[in-house]
Amino acid sequence: MREADKPIGIFDSGIGGLTVFKEIRKALPQERLIYLGDTARFPYGTKSPATVVRYALENTAFLLKHQVKMLVVACNTASAYSLEMIQERFPLPAIGVVDPGAKAAVAVSKGKIGIIGTEGTISSQAYPKAIRRLNPSLAVLSQACPLLVSLVEEGWLDNEIATKVTEHYLADLRKGNIDTLVLGCTHYPLLKATFRKVVGEGVRIIDSAEATSGEVVSLLEENGLRRMEGEGESHIYVTYLPQRFERVGRLFLHEDLPPVHQVDLV
C-alpha cells in the first residue's frame, strides 16, 4: 500500500474525540480514518499521569497494528500527558489537540484568553503552558467545568439546564473580560451555541477540534502523506459498550455512525 493510502489513526478516552474525527473527515474527505475510543477506561481526566501514558501507548500500539500513517491524540488529557512520549517512541507524525487550540487562540487574542475543560485538563495547566510558550504577554484564566461532559452525553445541548450550568461556569471568565474562549475538551463543541449565547458576540470561541483538523492537513502535506484521490472510509473501535457509543455518537456526528466494533486492548 502506498504511504498516502494508509489510514490516519485517532484515539480518545471515549466518545468526545468524535468532534475531532468529524472535522478531519470534513477537511479531508478522501482519507481513511480509524478511530479508537477507550470507553472501558474512560475517563482519563481523573487518572494519574503515569496511567494515562500507559493507556495512550496501548492505544497507539493498537492503531499502529492497523498501519496508520499518522496519529491524532483527540483527547485533551492524553495530549497533555502523553504526546511527547508518543512522538519519542513511535516513528510517525503525531499531534494532539492542546497545541492547535492554543495556537489558534494566540492568533486571535488581544490580551486575555479563557480556557475551559475537565478538572484533569485544567489542573495539568497544559493550555496556559502552551500559550505562554507562544506569547508570554497574554493573560490566561482557567475554569474547570466538571458537569459539562455529562450534560453533552445526556444530549442537553441548548435547553434551559445547559444555559444555567454554562452561565454558572463562565461567570468568572466573563467578569475577567476574556476576549477569547478556548473549548479545551472535545465534548464542548456540541455546546457551542450555548457558549455563544452566554458570552455574547464579542468573544472569539476557539474549537480545538477545528483547529486540530487544520493542523492535520498541514502535517500531512509537510510529510507528503496527503491522500489526493479515492474515496474516504471510516472505521470505529471501542473498548466497551459499542451500542452506547453508536447512540451517543449520533449527537456528535449528526448522522449514523459507521459500524462500531468492540476490541480488547489488554
Add this chain to the structure above:
Amino acid sequence: MREADKPIGIFDSGIGGLTVFKEIRKALPQERLIYLGDTARFPYGTKSPATVVRYALENTAFLLKHQVKMLVVACNTASAYSLEMIQERFPLPAIGVVDPGAKAAVAVSKGKIGIIGTEGTISSQAYPKAIRRLNPSLAVLSQACPLLVSLVEEGWLDNEIATKVTEHYLADLRKGNIDTLVLGCTHYPLLKATFRKVVGEGVRIIDSAEATSGEVVSLLEENGLRRMEGEGESHIYVTYLPQRFERVGRLFLHEDLPPVHQVDLV
C-alpha cells in the same frame, strides 16, 4: 486482637460510599472503620462486569490485609456484580447496598417502586431482580440519571439547577405514580431535600445508605462481632487524588475527614 475489636472494611469506586460510611459511623460509634475509595479507577458504572469483579476482589484483598472482620460493598455497581463472588471467596460476612435498599423499599411500598441510579446500576437490573425475589407482585419503574453524580460532586445539592435536573429525571416516575423512590446510588442521599421537593410528601424515599447501616448492625450482632466498648476510629484510603477526596468528602460528611491516605492496589 479480639474479633470484635477488628475494623469493618468498606469500599466504593470513589467517594459516594461516604454516605454509607457516615450512616455506619452514626449507628455504630464504637466501631473501627476502614474506608477504601478506588478513585483511580472510578467510575465502575461504565466498566464491564468482569472488570468490576476484578477491582472488587483487589479492594477486598486490600481491606483483608487490614484485618477487617466484616466487609461492606458501598457501591451499587460493585454490589450488583461482585458481592456473590466475594461472599464465596472470602471467609467473612459481607454485604452490599442493593439488597438492603430493596428490602427497605419492599417493606413500605403498597404497589409501585421507582429506582434511580447510574446507567450501570440501572442496566444491571439488580434492584428489580432483588425486589422481585422479595415480592413479585410489586411493580418497578427504573430511571438512569447520569448527570446526578457530577451534580453532587460539584456541590449543587439544592439550587435551581439541581431542581430542574431532578424534575427532568423524575418526570416519568411521577407520571407512573410510584409510592416509593429508592436512591440507588450512594451519591444521591445528598440530594434528598431536592428529591423530596420534586416528588412531594406522598412518596417514601429509601436511602440505601441508611438501610445498609441497619443491616450492618444486624449482621454484626448475628455473628457476635459487634464492638460494645471503646472509642470508634476511622481510616480512609484512596487510590488517587487524596486532596480532592478531602475537599469533596466534606460535602458528604458535613465535617472534615480523617486524614486521607493514598495507596497503590496493583
